[in-house]
Amino acid sequence: xxxxxxxxxxTYEPLSLISVxxxxxxxxxxxxxxxxxxxxxxxxxxxTFPEPLVIRLTRYVRxxxxxxxxxxxxxxxxxxxxxxxxxxxxxxxxxTVDHVVPRSRGGDHTWENLVTxxxxxNHRKGNHLPEEVQMHLRRKPYEPTYVALVxxxxxxAAARWEALMGSVLGQAAPASQPVHP
Ligand SMILES: [Zn+2]
Numbered sequence: 001x002x003x004x005x006x007x008x009x010x011t012y013e014p015l016s017l018i019s020v021x022x023x024x025x026x027x028x029x030x031x032x033x034x035x036x037x038x039x040x041x042x043x044x045x046x047x048t049f050p051e052p053l054v055i056r057l058t059r060y061v062r063x064x065x066x067x068x069x070x071x072x073x074x075x076x077x078x079x080x081x082x083x084x085x086x087x088x089x090x091x092x093x094x095x096t097v098d099h100v101v102p103r104s105r106g107g108d109h110t111w112e113n114l115v116t117x118x119x120x121x122n123h124r125k126g127n128h129l130p131e132e133v134q135m136h137l138r139r140k141p142y143e144p145t146y147v148a149l150v151x152x153x154x155x156x157a158a159a160r161w162e163a164l165m166g167s168v169l170g171q172a173a174p175a176s177q178p179v180h181p
Contacts, residue, residue: 003020003156004017004018004019004154004156004157005017005018005019005020005022005023005052005053005054005055006053006054006055006151006157006160007023007026007032007054007055007056007057008035008054008055008056008057009056009057009060009061010056010057010058010059010060010061011060012056013147014147014148014151014157015057015061015063015147016147016150017150017154017157020042020051020052023052023055024042024049024052026055026057027049027052027055030058031057031058031059032055032056032057032058033055033056033058034050034052034054034055035053035054035055035056036052036053036054036160037050037051037052037053038050038051038052038053053160054160066145066146067143067146068144068146068149070109070110070111070114070143072097074144074149075097075111075114075115075116076092076095076097076116077144077149077152077153078111078116078141078144078148078149078152079115079116079139080152081095081116082116082138083095083116083117083118083121084098084115084116084117084137084138084139084141085098085115085117085118085121085125085130085135085136085137085138086118086120086121087138088118088121090118090119094118094119095116095117095118095119096116096117096118096119096122097114097115097116097117098114098115098116098117098121098122098125099113099114100113100114100115100129100130100137100141101113101129102126102127102128102129104127105127105129110143111141111142111143111144112141112142112143113141114141115137115141121135
């Protein structure tokens with residue numbers, strides 16, 4: 001039983017991934033309710049349960065804010081390996097991380113100033129601000145939540161989450177709509 005169960009907060013925000021065994025304990029203690037199950041049934045000595053896939057805590061849990069530093073890996077995960085200027089998805093090796101406000105012009109190494117860019121876009125932008133070279137961000141860069149990054153790095157959990165709630169990154173604006181910072 002190594003498969004992960006997605007745990008939602010009482011408010012339906014994703015919280016974490018736990019083992020099926022831990023999920024069953026939470027359900028049996030009525031600390032959580034079943035949101036979605038697989039087709040499989042699990043049997044114990046005196047009962048039968050559907051195998052949980054997604055559970056929701058019955059009481060709201062306030063978590064400390066966990067921050068994740070922006071790195072090449074985490075910025076690309078947030079941006080779904082998509083160039084934030086032209087929308088190209090040429091694959092990780094052909095992508096770079098671009099400082100929206102170039103470092104040489106005082107730009108910070110922060111989530112809000114880092115985006116995934118394909119090599120041609122990065123080259124075209126050079127040491128300019130996007131508006132100076134008529135380039136537009138498809139989405140305003142932001143700091144993703146820890147859980148969003150956990151989900152993005154686990155495709156199975158992310159797919160369940162998207163089927164239930166829509167975008168893993170709740171803040172994501174539609175890609176066709178340019179957002180100006
Ligand atoms: Zn591009």
